[in-house]
Amino acid sequence: MSLLLGVLFIVTLKIQVYPLLKKSYKKEAATYVFFYLVAAVLLLLVGKNATGISFFLG
Amino acid sequence: MLKDRKETEIKQNEKQQISNGQLVLLLAAFLFGGQQIFSPVEQGMAHNQWFTTLSSAVLGFFLISIYLTICKLFPDKNFSQILTAVFGKVLGKIFSLVYTVLFLFATGFSLLLMANFWIDLDTWYTPQLVVMFLVLIAAALGAYFGLEVLARASVIVISLLLAIAFLDTVFVIPEMKFSYLLPLQEIDGTVWLKSLKYMLMLEYFNLLMFVIPGVHTEGKGNSGKSIRFWMVFVLLYLVFIDIRSALVLGPATYLFDYPSTHVLKVIDLVGILPQVELLGIMALIAGGILRITYMFYIFLEMVNHTFAMREKRVLILPLALLTLASAFFFIGFSEGIQQQLDFYFSWIGIPFYLVIPLLLVFVGLYQKHKRQKRSAVGRL
Structure with a gap:
């Protein structure tokens, strides 16, 4: 799942964060990265409890 | 820098205007969607659950009135701005953050209950993660398109739910036994209070979310009166649905201590009603998704x-x-879900969903009184 979240992060950096930086919305871009990283870490920490997650964890 | 700040303020004050009617429809869809899937049933209440629904509806009406009054007293502000105006910059920001986290957990918990509801219905056993993903995609799209689209979607869901409720009722009339309603004296006071607590916490406290976007309605003034008038009908509908279940299922409505146990009642009912089974479940799921979408939208707004x-x-x-x-x-x-809910009610539910909103109302009334006094002095 960390691989999936990592790939998604790189893709969204290009399609979400880059356009924000281009508009010089630096705070918005930073908030986006902050929330994404917090969400990804929390998902990896607590996600094991859900049924179906083993598919992603292998 | 100044331009940037101005731009932010403009964006901040951009309210998504919806009409009074749309607000009522959203509120109704929120409550309908919640009642069947998310509302808890205390084991001891069994077929007397309708009595809890009735008493919680009365308290719920009181809560709705408080929340609508906040909207009316601070017409040009969103919730975060109201908190800052009342508690000052630092404390207001802290409260704003706390509410953001609370709404995140409320949305997450509803998402989990929705997934469990699906799993209880699903004979092939769809994993929780899959259901949550699908519901979240719907919620994300709903939040992307905004409040007005949600209000329009709620029209479809409500009409579907009302039609199903009507059909259900017609089909179950022969099965009704009025003697099932009567033994009210069996109600244990402690169990009733506990059940009431859960209903308030999972159903009515969440109505605070309607203050967040500053859902100030179109037209002159805020006709809170007409919203309250329609809310009475919405609450009566919720009580009616519970009474109907009790009339049909009677003592068989004993349920377990899991919060989404209404699902069992739904399954029992559809067992009797194969004619409308699929449509009924579809409408319930649509209502639940709409509720989660609104919650997610509010979380986004709060952030x-x-x-x-x-x-x-x-x-x-x-x-x-x-x-x-x-x-x-x-x-x-x-x-240990019951202990968690008890803790949540005392330490989070009461202070953040009742005490602080009441404080906002008092401060708003005081400020209004002060303004009126000042303008009267100015005129003299």
């Missing part, structure tokens, strides 16, 4: 207001992932 964002839609993806994480967080708690 937007707290962090003074100029572009809120970009946050949809990370916030959706965060909501998923918060839903997973609750899975670990499903064992």
